Amino acid sequence: MEKVENPLLSRLQLLQDLKFLIDRGSDHRIDYRRFRIFEIKLPTGDIDLVAEYQTYASQCTLTEIADLIVKKYQL
Secondary structure (H helix, E strand, O other): OOOOOOHHHHHHHHHHHHHHHHHHHOOOOOOHHHEOOOEEEEOOEEEEHHHHHHHHOOOOOHHHHHHHHHHHOOO
């Protein structure tokens, strides 16, 4: 039986990887309870991970996107 790739699962994995890289890039200063599926909730506002990813995906690697988010939101 041939395995069919599920686009939703691969996108969720991509976002999970992005959250992991953001956590690592912020030296683990973000509490995991602040991480939602598509966003990070902060006292100062929410970070829409999908929008951030879509903005930079064509020009940056996932690691670079994570670094940009850490710097942009001073995480």
